[in-house]
Each structure stands twice: as C-alpha cells, then as structure tokens.
Amino acid sequence: MKTMMLGLKEGEHVKVHCTKRTFNMEKDFEISVTVEDTDQLLSGAWLNISIIQVFATALSELCFHDDCHPNSIGFMCPEMISATMLKSDADRILLYITRSMSALSSKTFILCPYYEKSHWMLLVLCLSKREVYIFDSQQKKRNLMIKEPLNNAFRSYKRLGGQSKGTKLTWIPAQCAQQPGSLDCGYYVMRFMYDIIMNHANSQDLTKDFSRTLPYSAEEINEVKDFWADYFMNNVEFLA
Template sequence: MATAGAIRLLDMEEDIFGYSCTKTIGKEDLEHIFRHQELGVGVIHTYIRFLYDNFMRGNDQLSNRFRFVSSSLVNKALICREPDSCREYLVKRFMASSTNNLYLWPYNSGCHWLLLAIDPLKEVVYFLNSIDGEWTNYPDMKQLVDTSIKVFRSQRQARVPRTKSSNITWIKVQCPLQRNGIDCGYFVMRFMREIINMNQIEIPITYFDEYKCAHYTRLQLEQIKEELCQYFIEKRLISI
C-alpha cells in the first residue's frame, strides 16, 4: 500500500482479478462508507481484497473455487464503448477455470450494483439483484456474458447438446432485497461474503437457508462496514 496525497493506493495481486494492478481509494470513498452513501468501485474492490485476504488466502479450496471479475474492466460504460476488450478479458478469465469454479462479478449498471456469479464450465449464471429487477433489464451485460461463455466454449473445444448450444442458463436468485436507493453496494458485498462462506458452487434459487431473509437488517450491513473500516486501518488506508 502507498499513499499519494488524499489518495490511497492498494495493490491487487494477480490471483484476485487475473492481473496485477493498483486500485485507488479516494477520500470520498471513505466518506461514502462513514455516511452510508452509495459506493464506488474503489470500495467494492477493497472489500474483494478483504475477502481474499481473510477467507481465501492460504485456503486452497476457497482460492481455487472462487474467483473475481474486475468491475473496472467490465462495466456498463466499457461494455458500450469497448465491448471487444470486455469480452477478451472475460474469456481470458474463464480460460483459467478448472472444475468447480464460480466467478463473482459485481456489475455496475451506471447507477446500481448487482452481482453475477458465473460458472463458465456448466454455463450457468446466477443473477442476484437487490432491487428485484430482471436480467432482461440489462441487455448489453447479458449479451456480453452469453457471448463470452460461447467463445470460452469454443476455445476449449467443448461439446454441448444441440438444445444447449445457443442457451446459457440464467438463474434469478431470490436474494434479500434493499428498502432504499443506496444500499445496493453493501448488499453486493454481503452476497459475496455469504457465497464464499457457504463454499458452494451452486446457489439455491431461494438463496442459502442460513442467510435467507426478506431484507438485511441494519446490523447485517453494519458488519460489512465494520469489516471495511478495520481493513482500511490494517492496510493504512485510513489514519486513526
């Protein structure tokens, strides 16, 4: 970790997103957490690094099973502007797959965070949206995912039944729903935490029994914020 004025720099090793990079954390990112405001990609990526360090590092089963997709390289703006580069990144990420891999991708539609959990070998996409929207509301995102999985299928020379060849299985998970317009980022972070904690590739349509609820409580969201704040201090992203 390094600092640059009011900006904090957090190194992300290759295992996290498939490439090594440095993410920036601005003063405004910290303020968004403290004031419980909408979150930017810097906070989401910092929490991914927290999950990697505290759940997956040193645990071969979890680190081999769960992988992440960078929201900086694949988001609404880039899908519209540079669809080829987005597809190439996803395919390259999927090509690192072994058996039983689930890729967690926090997707930002421009004003909303949702989570995709992608099993590229089984060609299954789990769709977790805390405002109960449909994936058909995000046609550019869906087309990118479907195309990337088909290219991945072709590159690994996989054979699939004719009835399956043009269809990717999308599953809308009945996940907890938010009750305001700002909690989506916090929900996505908690979804990722719970999926990794359950250590299962398949996500039940009705969500995990251990975490099933209509809405997260304020205490459940505060837990995520506390973990973030402690991690900020640990990595010296914030001074006390």
C-alpha cells in the same frame, strides 16, 4: 479509519495494492481510494467502484490464505465488466471475460460485481452448470448490457476447450434480500459476496441454498463495513 483519512484533502487519494491473480489481470495494479469514497461508506451513501474493488480483493485474499474457506471462488473486476467499459472498449472486455473464464474454470463460482445505470448487482457465474445467478437487491426486469458479452465469452471459452455443445448460459434471478432504501445496492452486493463465501462456497444449488428476500439488518451491513475497514487499514499505502 476516518481518523486515518483526515489528513487527506478533497480529491486526494491513497492506494491499495491488488495482485493480478485477484481479478485475472495482466499485471498487478493499485486501487485508488479517496476520502470521499470512505465517507460514502461510513455514511451509507451510494458506493463508488473502488470500495467494491477493495472488498472483493479482501475476500479473494481470505479465500487464498485461509484454509477454513475453500479456494473455490473466483472474481472478475467490477471496473473491467462495468457498463461504462462495455460501451468504451467492448472487444477488450470480451477478451478479458473469456480469459477469466479459462483461468477460473476450476472454481465453483465466479463472483462478478456489476453496475449499470447507477445500480449495483452481483452476477454469480457457475461454469460447470452453465448458469448465471442474478443477485439484484431491487429486482425488476432489466435488459442487462453485459448479458450478450458474457454469453459470447462463454461460447468462446467453450470453443477454445474444443467443445461445440453446451455453449449457452442460463440466466437465473436469485431469491435474495431486497434493499429498503435507494442507495443500499453496493452494501447488498458486498453482503451477497460475503455470505456466498462464508456459507455457500461449495453449494450444489445456489438458488435453493441462498434464498432470502427480507432486508439485511443494520448489524449484517455493519459486519461487511467492518470487514472492509479492517482490510483497508492493514493494506492502505499513503501517497507521498
């Protein structure tokens, strides 16, 4: 992968195609990836949003095409639900989240990679149980900006379905692996998503089935890096 990107100059980028179904967008779009983004991934630096977007796209394609992995997982776009977008265009994001809930209502889990204040977390939404699991690799008390919009969107989603009861989400901190370094959060979010899809896609109790606090090993982190790189090298398009 590094050899592939060597021809790019600083600031130049390539693109990975993303269909609208991946993140419930209104149309297909392109994910821009710079040489700096891939250097960060290879060196273990803090991950930019494009890396997480490509990883979620790869997992979505796996769920969609591979019969071994039930199509029970949906995704929300990490860029659309980021704290930055919530600050700049809250009404648009509320509509996006509500629309995504309606489109993904049959899924067991909706994976929502979320970053706020330079920290990545994974929110796992279970609509049928009205629960949100917070996978935070640096667990501490946080007043998440997305909490109120997600609660409001859930109420709108339920009312659109003609239901006035059970419109409150329960937020549950998950017992998950804790990162040893200050820059590992993006890699842990990728691993959380990977583990849920590979091992817990049809879990009836994610807090019970997914319970681990020990850090991930270097081999476990390298596995998701390799998964990212394989998908990227097979789907990247160089700009003219």
